Amino acid sequence: MPDPIRIAIIGTGLIVTGKHWPALRTLPRDFRVIALVNRTPAKAEALAETIHAATRSRPAVYTDYRQMLAAEKPDAVALALPPELNPEVAQTALAAGSHVIVEKPIAVSLAEGARMLPWAAQYGRVLMVAENYRYVASYRRAAQLIAEGVIGPPQVMRWTFYAYMPQDNPYYLTAWRRNPQHPGGYLSDQGVHNMAALRMMLGEVTHISGQTLLVRPDLIPADTLSATLRFANGCLGTYAATHAVPGPEQPLQVAGPDGVLSVWRDRMGLWRRGRPVDERSLPSEEDGLVAMYRDFSEAIRTGQPPRSTPAEALADLRLIVAMLRASELRQEIRVADIPT
Known part of the structure; x- marks a missing residue:
């Protein structure tokens, strides 16, 4: 059985504590959370303690996502950020070699979202949108x-x-x-x-x-x-x-x-x-998020595109x-x- 995918989470607000982490917790064979990033350290530290209590493995905490990418080199990154930050952070993570799942809306405009369409092929990584519906x-x-x-x-x-x-x-x-x-x-x-x-x-x-x-x-x-x-x-x-x-x-x-x-x-x-x-x-x-993360894992392991691609998310927007x-x-x- 392959090792779990080492995933980092950038942004540890409500959607992560209430949806993403509960979904990831049910998939220990697919994912292991290795790092958390938040500009407010206390928020990331609180989630790190929750994850440690559940898994006996405490993710590292960072306030700078670029520093985290350089130090941890995660296999995958989940972005739970305001949509205006999605393109820059997603592209940086892809360029660093990580697969990326990004929260919806994909971007603040159709033009910004369209910029993201070729990135999966360009960087040879999975780029998926967290559209749980x-x-x-x-x-x-x-x-x-x-x-x-x-x-x-x-x-x-x-x-x-x-x-x-x-x-x-x-x-x-x-x-x-x-x-x-x-x-x-x-x-x-x-x-x-x-x-x-x-x-x-x-x-x-x-x-x-x-x-x-x-x-x-x-x-x-x-x-x-x-x-x-x-x-x-x-x-x-x-x-x-x-x-x-x-x-x-x-x-x-x-x-x-x-x-x-x-x-x-x-x-x-x-x-x-x-x-x-x-x-x-x-x-x-978890309102579809468990199946969503299973799809992300399968896309990473098989190279097949996920159901929720940037093109689909852009069409929704x-x-x-x-x-x-x-x-x-x-x-x-x-x-x-x-x-x-």
């Missing part, structure tokens, strides 16, 4: 059923997404979210997740119209979005998202002539003639940018006309 079991099962024709050709899609952001939410308190450089602020921070799920199930979107609102002045530049989407396969859909008001989880619904799929994050149901014929629980370990642009222009636009 591509690994959520219910979304993947729904995509499989749609591809198998269980509901017939998809004709209508509907998704209303409540992602209320109260001011006492720890994610609200992160500076880069409150003063976003990425397009749409919270609408793209969460929105790229949802676009990944939609594209996985229904393919590419060709045309978009949309409207945005700013309901709460603290959630700049907009916190509410409603859009109409036309897919290349002929499906017509509506997507609405808000961070301004609370609401229950609503299923993503896809209807065809032979049935309707309703898909939640942890379950799904199939309806025919208005009656449920199949309902099942489909939980994902392009849809959010297209919605924002359609809102500005007050007209339907072609996604292909959005420049990088």
Whole structure:
């Protein structure tokens, strides 16, 4: 059995302590965390103690990622940083010989994200985006059923997404979210997740119209979005998202002539003639991050590309940018006309 991949984590904030480390902890044969980087040493030290208690191996702590790369020479690096830092740090790590998995959104603009597309081939390393929705079991099962024709050709899609952001939410308190450089602020921070799920199930979107609102002045530049989407396969859909008001989880619904799929994050149901014929629980370990890191490990060991490539992440971000642009222009636009 091969040795675990020696991975370093740059950025040790909420998403790492709450999602990445719990996922990595379940994969001791795949990964061993050897180093942590944070500008605030106490944050990295706290996580180092947590990892030590769980594994009896304490990762080294650094405040400078370049120093860490030179000293530790990790096999792989996980980046959990504000998106404006992703390109520079990712390229530096790749050039140092590390495989890289980078948090979404991939970058603060389509142009910055497009710069990253050739880097995996250029440096001969895996460059992957940590888009866990591509690994959520219910979304993947729904995509499989749609591809198998269980509901017939998809004709209508509907998704209303409540992602209320109260001011006492720890994610609200992160500076880069409150003063976003990425397009749409919270609408793209969460929105790229949802676009990944939609594209996985229904393919590419060709045309978009949309409207945005700013309901709460603290959630700049907009916190509410409603859009109409036309897919290349002929499906017509509506997507609405808000961070301004609370609401229950609503299923993503896809209807065809032979049935309707309703898909939640942890379950799904199939309806025919208005009656449920199949309902099942489909939980994902750590919201898909365990499967995501397994894919990262396999890509490193086999040389095969991961499911969540920079090109996929850029396509997800392009849809959010297209919605924002359609809102500005007050007209339907072609996604292909959005420049990088």
